Amino acid sequence: MSELPNTPIRLLVVDDDPLVRGGLQAMLGGAAELEILGEATNGVEALKAVEALKPDVVLMDIRMPQMDGLTATQKLRARENPPEIIILTTLDTDDHVLRALRAGASGFLLKYTPPAEIVAAIKRVAAGEPILSPTVTRKLMNHISDDWQPNRQQIAKDQFAQLSTREQEVAKAIGEGKTNAQIAQQLFMSVPTVKAHITRILTKLDFNNRVQIALLAHDAQ
Structure with missing residues (x-):
């Protein structure tokens, strides 16, 4: 942030x-x-x-x-x-x-x-x-019912698979609505480390912000 x-x-x-x-x-x-x-x-x-x-x-x-x-x-x-x-x-x-x-x-x-x-x-x-x-x-x-596309889940799973295990854990926590501080506490890492993981996720997936990460975590389930 x-x-x-x-x-x-x-x-x-x-x-x-x-x-x-x-x-x-x-x-x-x-x-x-x-x-x-x-x-x-x-x-x-x-x-x-x-x-x-x-x-x-x-x-x-x-x-x-x-x-x-x-x-x-x-x-x-x-x-x-x-x-x-x-x-x-x-x-x-x-x-x-x-x-x-x-x-x-x-x-x-x-x-x-x-x-x-x-x-x-x-x-x-x-x-x-x-x-x-x-x-x-x-x-x-x-x-919202008209937003779903038949292949969205598979696309999301493929994107999610590009992330490391730790990045996936951070993404799932973001999808649960947790703040950086809550993620840090849950995953036993510092807030700067959480921010670094989020930055890498955004870069890897060419996303704009953490809302898109949250939606990805939802779609990949």
Whole structure:
């Protein structure tokens, strides 16, 4: 995990609902830790805004006209030095959250989350810590039916087999939602050693963050 930035976290808000955008601006505009660079109303605008404004974090809605948040997330995360992306969702109606996480999003926030929790989540993501609890992971995996592909389990097993035994243990612990400190305690290693294993896993599998490691551990079962 990287250190929290000393300068304000540069934020872009992407949502087609003007009420949501206005609400987020009002809630987050007074936070000294954040600098809201601007807004976008769909994925096409988001791609242009990210290129022009260089935000650290993007709050990304899923369902939008012209280009949805899933497609925009995939395109942004494929860029060099991409921003961190937090998915804005209602959970009960958005079918593609898990696919967005697979594409490299750093987690999600329920719309209308209390301001203090949103600020805390943005700070965590900016510091390199994805926001996805074990409970929410299970809900998403149970909720989303159209994401499963017949060969996904075999692909995941093949990827998992590329890892050393110790890396597999770390990956499984990440899949259980454990923090670095909890993993270190469970596997009798130091936190820096855990971080080193995670870095090697990300490099080996060409992943963006530990959310993707968690999903791999789930798929490989």
